[in-house]
Amino acid sequence: MPDSPTDLRSAFRSGRVTPTAGLAPGFAQTNLIAVPQDWAYDVLLFTQRNPKPCPVLDVGDAGSRTTMLAPGADITTDLPLYRVWKDGELADETADVSSLWRDDLVAFHIGCSFTFEHPVAAAGVPLRHVEQGSNVPMYVTDRECRPAGRVSGPMVVSMRPVPEHQVSLAAAISARMPAVHGGPVHIGDPTELGIADLGAPDFGDPVNLEPGDVPMFWACGVTPQAAVMASRLPFAITHAPGYMLITDTPDSEYVLEVPDAR
Amino acid sequence: MPDSPTDLRSAFRSGRVTPTAGLAPGFAQTNLIAVPQDWAYDVLLFTQRNPKPCPVLDVGDAGSRTTMLAPGADITTDLPLYRVWKDGELADETADVSSLWRDDLVAFHIGCSFTFEHPVAAAGVPLRHVEQGSNVPMYVTDRECRPAGRVSGPMVVSMRPVPEHQVSLAAAISARMPAVHGGPVHIGDPTELGIADLGAPDFGDPVNLEPGDVPMFWACGVTPQAAVMASRLPFAITHAPGYMLITDTPDSEYVLEVPDAR
Numbered sequence: 217m218p219d220s221p222t223d224l225r226s227a228f229r230s231g232r233v234t235p236t237a238g239l240a241p242g243f244a245q246t247n248l249i250a251v252p253q254d255w256a257y258d259v260l261l262f263t264q265r266n267p268k269p270c271p272v273l274d275v276g277d278a279g280s281r282t283t284m285l286a287p288g289a290d291i292t293t294d295l296p297l298y299r300v301w302k303d304g305e306l307a308d309e310t311a312d313v314s315s316l317w318r319d320d321l322v323a324f325h326i327g328c329s330f331t332f333e334h335p336v337a338a339a340g341v342p343l344r345h346v347e348q349g350s351n352v353p354m355y356v357t358d359r360e361c362r363p364a365g366r367v368s369g370p371m372v373v374s375m376r377p378v379p380e381h382q383v384s385l386a387a388a389i390s391a392r393m394p395a396v397h398g399g400p401v402h403i404g405d406p407t408e409l410g411i412a413d414l415g416a417p418d419f420g421d422p423v424n425l426e427p428g429d430v431p432m433f434w435a436c437g438v439t440p441q442a443a444v445m446a447s448r449l450p451f452a453i454t455h456a457p458g459y460m461l462i463t464d465t466p467d468s469e470y471v472l473e474v475p476d477a478r
Numbered sequence: 479m480p481d482s483p484t485d486l487r488s489a490f491r492s493g494r495v496t497p498t499a500g501l502a503p504g505f506a507q508t509n510l511i512a513v514p515q516d517w518a519y520d521v522l523l524f525t526q527r528n529p530k531p532c533p534v535l536d537v538g539d540a541g542s543r544t545t546m547l548a549p550g551a552d553i554t555t556d557l558p559l560y561r562v563w564k565d566g567e568l569a570d571e572t573a574d575v576s577s578l579w580r581d582d583l584v585a586f587h588i589g590c591s592f593t594f595e596h597p598v599a600a601a602g603v604p605l606r607h608v609e610q611g612s613n614v615p616m617y618v619t620d621r622e623c624r625p626a627g628r629v630s631g632p633m634v635v636s637m638r639p640v641p642e643h644q645v646s647l648a649a650a651i652s653a654r655m656p657a658v659h660g661g662p663v664h665i666g667d668p669t670e671l672g673i674a675d676l677g678a679p680d681f682g683d684p685v686n687l688e689p690g691d692v693p694m695f696w697a698c699g700v701t702p703q704a705a706v707m708a709s710r711l712p713f714a715i716t717h718a719p720g721y722m723l724i725t726d727t728p729d730s731e732y733v734l735e736v737p738d739a740r
Contacts, residue, residue: 257519264534272526
């Protein structure tokens, strides 16, 4: 597997399909949701009203297949896997959406928690889903997002098991990166979020907890996909959960500098 | 002068006109820009693309005169002073825009640097414009914002003179409040921002520097007004620079919690 963003995108363009957690360490990854222009205001407002699950890093002009986050990338071919939605239902999962792209589609690029995985791992915190070679598990919660016009839906979270003595460390590192979901929305009991069974994620793969691990939950950029379903958008193209755009933007760009106030 | 947000808004509703710097310490203040719905997407995208000058704290539904930031407030009467814009030109300055409000107006409430003045002052940093009983000085810079659709324009900054030994303290405290412009965009020489004469601000009042003071510049929520002018919006209603909405939201809500990552 290559490890530069350019080479990885090239591999995905050639048809390679794999979840992107752990790939291209040091570079931000993003969620994609593209909707018809007629829906763009409601979606943009939804992201503004729900910045924790939906931190917007870039918005394209209508029809554009490019993003400033990855100059040279074609966003219709350079992600490993896409989902195509019609009337709020999953219509297709495909590795190439170039023939489905439309001149009226507006692409939103939303921060992804994979981006803080690199600094979290660099601090010595194990990433169980990466160790286990699987996609991160994601769950639809019982927390409703603040609606915006015709767009509403529940918050989706990703879950990582973290050894108890490193929970505060993982929380602190991610809290400094609000553009990629920031600190966890919940630590511990999944039923507090309405999640009945950690072993049955709504997206991604289940992950095994090691003895002493505590489940940590972060707001997730798959939330707009839950809104696509709940709001029955006539048409949308998104990434497949866990199969992200790997950008050329260093993850350090999203670390908030907060000098010591003493 | 009353000091609760409710009483102050009531005084403004009754016709009192005064800049709001230093009022209602501990409560966030916000910039207002209301535009016809047809322009709302471009303005919202402009704020997303320029989060430093335009951190959005709330967006109203079309026609709404209320905001969740100040439940009970009428945003067409409860600011001390408004500006009415036609085709990008200042058409009127008035203390009440209730009769001018339209069903298609979308109100954007944008974070204001007055919000970090309270914690900055509480840390012992003098606020010269408050000491001198004047409005904060604001300047149009030579830095262009990233355009969005039909909306473009230069960044506006506010300036506060700060004793040299407290510059890093003021920078650190404001950096923890990205929702109200965060840390300074520039410290020192105003010509670096294309500002020729500190004594001739584009908005607000000039302020005297005490010996040893260094000028500090923060991105300013008047930036959308500069965009209204530059983009010749057909119609807009804004606050008058320095005459803000005083909200019921504690400024502490906008202090980013960043636990120590050690």
